[in-house]
Amino acid sequence: MKIVISVHHFPPDRIGGAELRAFDMAMWLMQMGHEVRVVTVRNLEKDEQSGIRWSDEEYQGIPVRRLTLVLPSNDKLRFVSLYDNPLIEENLRKYLEAFQPDVFHMVSGYLLGAGAVRAAKSLGIPVTITLTDFWFICPRINMLKSDGSISNKDEFNPETCARCLLAEKRRFQLVYSLFSSPGVSELRQWIEHRLVSQKVVDDLAEQVEQRYITLMGVLDSADSLIFPSRYLLSVCKTRGVTPEKMVYIPHGIHTIGEVQRASLTQPPIRVGYLGQVEHHKGVHLLIEAFLKAASAQDMRLSLFGSSSSNQDYQHKIELLARQDDRIELRGGYSISEIPEILSKLDVVVIPSLWNEIGPLVMFEALRSKVPVIASNIPNMSYEIQDGINGLLFEVGNEDALADILSMLAQHPEKLDGMSRNIQPVRTLEQEMEEIQQIYRQKAG
Incomplete structure (x- = not known):
């Protein structure tokens, strides 16, 4: 054909x-x-x-x-x-x-x-x-609203979508940086409605509907x-x-070049992230949780991924990473390098803030017998059995992720147990x- x-x-x-x-x-x-x-x-x-x-x-x-x-x-x-x-x-x-x-x-x-x-x-x-x-x-x-919350999957509201798109304009960025916490959401919405006329919203809503x-x-x-x-x-x-x-x-997942994770024999625990360096992927959340983890001195965090098209976000990630020399930004990688990268990690973290459509890195990790820590969102929570072949945490909750990292630092043997529990993945x-x-x- x-x-x-x-x-x-x-x-x-x-x-x-x-x-x-x-x-x-x-x-x-x-x-x-x-x-x-x-x-x-x-x-x-x-x-x-x-x-x-x-x-x-x-x-x-x-x-x-x-x-x-x-x-x-x-x-x-x-x-x-x-x-x-x-x-x-x-x-x-x-x-x-x-x-x-x-x-x-x-x-x-x-x-x-x-x-x-x-x-x-x-x-x-x-x-x-x-x-x-x-x-x-x-x-x-990604079905994420401008405030980071997940959109209603069951209904389509053109005006809501329009306001979400308008919030990406530069004039709104300062508003979000100053009023990003949930406690001031009403004040932020009040300011937003005065930064743009209803006619502008209606015009864009019409475009979104079309x-x-x-x-x-x-x-x-x-x-x-x-x-x-x-x-x-x-x-x-x-x-x-x-x-x-x-x-x-x-x-x-293709099985060519498969390299499985070696047993964890001694510290440090090698934590990894593979994927795009974008806000909705939650890379900042992972770094902040790593920095918070009280018992994570025997851990190293390696971030593999292409630079973000959002230079402000990329700069934010670089600044966060500089706070601890145990964090390494490894940059982009080729397809052929994935098995080798995974063979040198003890656990992979997928801290996504959006409803991932079954991220391939999750399946690649499981194929290599590398346990996965993931946000408890649909698709990932279907594959990751909490405490069996990986661990789940509440989406967006950096404290919960920090607690998991601290626990693993104290009980690294749990990773070997979870690795042994991983079942063969679909090919x-x-x-x-x-x-x-x-x-x-x-x-x-």
Whole structure:
């Protein structure tokens, strides 16, 4: 079969969960004899007029078309172009028409959006979408409000979304830095309502509603929708997505290069974080908890991850890390380095503040017999059995995480016990066999 996979970014430019998922899929399909190509976005630029450039390259034997999107400086036009870009549609239609794939498989939807799906459908190509986040229903992708709380999964409120997006504007940042504690939330809301007129809110709410209508239509137009998360599936079902198109296929992990954790024989305990350095990932929470842990002198914390696009947040992380020489910022890493990194850790922490869609690093850690400490949010709490193969703490509660780290510092033998309890994880082969069956059904 001839298959095109689209994803917002692709290695080696950036490495995140969706990027790794698309790479693993492409490699497996090629090994099975399929002809695979990848379409992705390399850069976003801003100018008076929209534009698009591209280059056709190859990464580890995979043909990759990398797009550079030039977004209009006008706020309203830029907002639309980030989910429904006619230049992407035109570019992809020509690309797909020349290649004539049997299947178009979109991973996530972010950046390539409605235009990419419309291009495939216009040529009669079956479309499969794997939803790896909340992008189709949330402009911020993560269903987190501007105050850090989790949005209501059961309802869509355009005005709430609009105010959330407006809070990202620079004028609101000082307000949030001064009035971030729960006790002054009413005062913060009062100030917010006076920083922006209701007309501005209403205009943006209208744009948000149109986005929602458009992207719900995209999901409805797809031939199949793959959900690696039962929680995300339930959210989309509540929002009215066609149930007959929805299928739950949990993540699988490739077993090539597997290196298992060595038993903890002596201090220090090696604590690690792997992933994006972003606020919603809770990296600051982990560092603050580590600094608070009263008994953590025999611990070391290593943070592996690409620098954040949010330079203010990156600077905050650097300042926090400088407070203790036991904390090390290791920077980005390649896909091939993951097994070796995990082999040198005793425990991995996933302190996310949002409803992760089954983070791949969790499965990678479990595959390597490394216990996981995670926020007690859906998807992660389904996989991590508290006290059995890892530990759970209340999402956003740095004191609870600090207590766990202190406990492990005093009782490091618990990590070996949890490591022995870890059961074999689902493999990439198992996942891809199910996806391949969907391809066959839809491509006829």
